[in-house]
Structures are given as structure tokens and as C-alpha cells.
Amino acid sequence: xxxxxxxxxxxxxxxxxxxxGITTRAIRFYEDKGLLSPARRGQARVYSPEDRVRxxxxxxxxxxGFSLDESREIIDMYDPAHGNVEQLQRLLQYIEQKRAQLxxxxxxxxxxxxxxxxxxxxARAALSSDQxxxxx
Amino acid sequence: xxxxxxxxxxxxxxxxxxxxGITTRAIRFYEDKGLLSPARRGQARVYSPEDRVRxxxxxxxxxxGFSLDESREIIDMYDPAHGNVEQLQRLLQYIEQKRAQLxxxxxxxxxxxxxxxxxxxxARAALSSDQxxxxx
DNA sequence: GGTTACGTTGACGTAAACGTAAAGCAAAAA
DNA sequence: TTTTTGCTTTACGTTTACGTCAACGTAACC
Numbered sequence: 001x002x003x004x005x006x007x008x009x010x011x012x013x014x015x016x017x018x019x020x021g022i023t024t025r026a027i028r029f030y031e032d033k034g035l036l037s038p039a040r041r042g043q044a045r046v047y048s049p050e051d052r053v054r055x056x057x058x059x060x061x062x063x064x065g066f067s068l069d070e071s072r073e074i075i076d077m078y079d080p081a082h083g084n085v086e087q088l089q090r091l092l093q094y095i096e097q098k099r100a101q102l103x104x105x106x107x108x109x110x111x112x113x114x115x116x117x118x119x120x121x122x123a124r125a126a127l128s129s130d131q132x133x134x135x136x
Numbered sequence: 137x138x139x140x141x142x143x144x145x146x147x148x149x150x151x152x153x154x155x156x157g158i159t160t161r162a163i164r165f166y167e168d169k170g171l172l173s174p175a176r177r178g179q180a181r182v183y184s185p186e187d188r189v190r191x192x193x194x195x196x197x198x199x200x201g202f203s204l205d206e207s208r209e210i211i212d213m214y215d216p217a218h219g220n221v222e223q224l225q226r227l228l229q230y231i232e233q234k235r236a237q238l239x240x241x242x243x244x245x246x247x248x249x250x251x252x253x254x255x256x257x258x259a260r261a262a263l264s265s266d267q268x269x270x271x272x
Numbered sequence: 273g274g275t276t277a278c279g280t281t282g283a284c285g286t287a288a289a290c291g292t293a294a295a296g297c298a299a300a301a302a
Numbered sequence: 303t304t305t306t307t308g309c310t311t312t313a314c315g316t317t318t319a320c321g322t323c324a325a326c327g328t329a330a331c332c
Contacts, residue, residue, distance in 0.1 A: 159320080178327095
């Protein structure tokens with residue numbers, strides 16, 4: 001029989017690892033780095049849906065080339081732990097900076113996509129000329 | 137007096153380093169990894185405009201979170217060194233795969249941008265309430 | 273002709289992000 | 303009850319992408 005989750009809406013470490021195609025080692029590493037802090041059932045880690053969302057945010061950050069530190073900053077942005085005005089000002093600055101970075105990434109992606117289009121066109125042209133030279 | 141380039145349309149390693157805000161060490165490292173192969177004037181490296189473009193492509197790749205290996209593959213895509221049909225087929229597959237990755241990145245960027253919007257709204261709301269509590 | 277500026281080749285160091293055992297605990301299945 | 307299954311901590315290893323000297327070459331400036 002398949003190992004089922006005891007409590008609904010909670011996940012074991014291997015469940016999350018399998019769902020997202022990563023290793024349990026990686027998930028524990030993220031915890032070491034302060035990105036996750038799951039509950040414990042005895043000594044075993046128990047992940048809540050919120051933990052799972054945090055993990056998804058970490059992985060999205062990785063897809064965008066963010067370091068774990070960057071992802072942690074972004075995730076920490078969500079919970080309202082920034083009480084004073086100075087913190088909020090810095091948060092706004094950080095947000096603007098991240099926005100600029102994402103806009104640069106958008107430009108980079110568009111230019112690279114156009115290059116992929118051209119490379120594909122060249123490849124298809126080369127293929128069709130090969131076909132003329134060597135018809136099946 | 138500023139050090140000028142001997143031949144027009146060519147660059148020293150420190151010129152490129154300064155232009156792109158990286159170290160000469162990094163540029164030499166990219167050469168070690170097969171991403172650049174500048175000419176030599178004596179023992180000194182001389183970079184052509186094409187070399188400079190390759191460097192720009194490397195840095196764009198970095199902004200998108202690519203490894204140097206990935207960037208090399210992408211750059212190698214440009215020069216037509218893929219003679220036979222099998223190579224071309226694999227190139228087309230690679231292009232399609234990269235396109236999918238870029239589209240995923242686009243989705244990730246959009247979702248993150250929306251979250252930045254919400255975070256900014258929350259921060260501004262918190263700021264204005266702080267201002268009410270503590271008017272200058 | 274000595275110093276300064278810029279370049280070179282090693283070579284070792286380092287931070288990030290895990291991989292990979294090793295050894296043990298604990299619940300569940302046989 | 304033994305065995306398997308799954309999870310734990312500890313710890314050393316690995317890859318990537320450079321940083322950081324060190325020691326030297328060379329061309330230019332004073």
C-alpha cells in the first residue's frame with residue numbers, strides 16, 4: 001500500500017521531493033538556509049500547505065536564476081514583518097530594484113527568443129537543402 | 137593620458153572588463169571554459185567586436201540564470217558548424233526546449249511582478265497609516 | 273634606466289548549492 | 303518479532319564561477 005499522509009493538508013519530505021522532482025537533501029538544505037521551517041511530528045518533518053507554497057517560490061526563484069538568499073528576501077517580503085517606516089522605505093526600494101531586474105530579464109528573453117527564431121529558420125533551411133541533396 | 141586602443145575595433149581585456157563591470161579574471165575564465173578565443177598581440181589578448189558580442193551574450197545568459205555551459209551551447213548555435221541532418225534535428229529539439237524554458241521564465245516573471253505590485257501596495261498602505269499615526 | 277602600468281600564467285582559496293555515503297531511530301509490515 | 307521503509311543527523315565530497323595573491327614579462331613614462 002502507498003504511504004498516505006496522516007493529516008490531510010500536510011506533506012512528508014519525500015512527498016514534496018517527488019512532487020517537485022528534487023531531492024530531500026535539497027529541501028533540508030533550504031531549511032538549513034532559513035527558507036523553510038516545517039513542523040515536527042516526533043523527529044520527522046511535517047510540511048504544511050504554506051511550507052509547500054514557500055518551496056514553490058524557492059523553485060520559481062531558481063528558474064529565474066535567483067540565489068537562495070534572493071529567494072529568501074522575496075519570500076520574506078510577503079509576511080508583514082516590516083513595522084517601521086525605514087524598513088518599509090527599503091522594502092519599496094528593493095521592490096523597485098527587483099522590478100527593474102525582471103524587466104531586464106524580459107528584454108533578454110525577447111532578444112534570445114528572436115535569435116532562437118532565426119536559428120530555427122537557418123536550421124530548417126539547411127535541412128531542406130540537405131533533403132534536396134539526399135532525398136529519401 | 138588614457139590608454140587608447142591601438143587598432144580601432146579591438147579591445148584590451150581591461151577595456152572590456154570596465155565596460156561590462158566585470159573582472160579580467162572572469163573574462164579569462166570564460167576563455168578557459170571555451171566561450172571566448174581572442175587573438176593575441178604578442179602575449180596580450182586582443183578582443184574583436186565579435187568577441188565583444190560573445191561576451192555580451194555570456195552576460196545576458198548570466199542574467200537569465202544560465203550556466204556557462206548553457207551559454208556556450210546557445211552561442212555555438214549561431215555559427216553554422218552543424219553540417220549533418222542529425223545535428224540539425226538535435227539543434228531544432230534544443231531550440232524548442234530552450235523556447236519552453238523561456239516561456240516558463242516569462243510566466244514566472246509575470247507572477248512575480250504581480251506579487252511585487254501587491255507587496256508595494258501593502259507597503260504603501262502601511263506607510264500611509266504610519267503617517268497618520270505619526271504625522272510630521 | 274628605474275619605476276609605473278598593464279598584461280601574462282599558475283595556483284590556491286572560496287561561496288553557493290547541493291550530492292553522497294554513513295550510522296542510527298522509529299513506525300509499520302511481514 | 304524481525305525486517306523493511308522512511309526519516310533523521312553528521313560529515314565529507316563535488317561542481318560552478320570566479321577571487322586573490324604571487325611571480326614574472328613588457329612597454330611606456332620620467
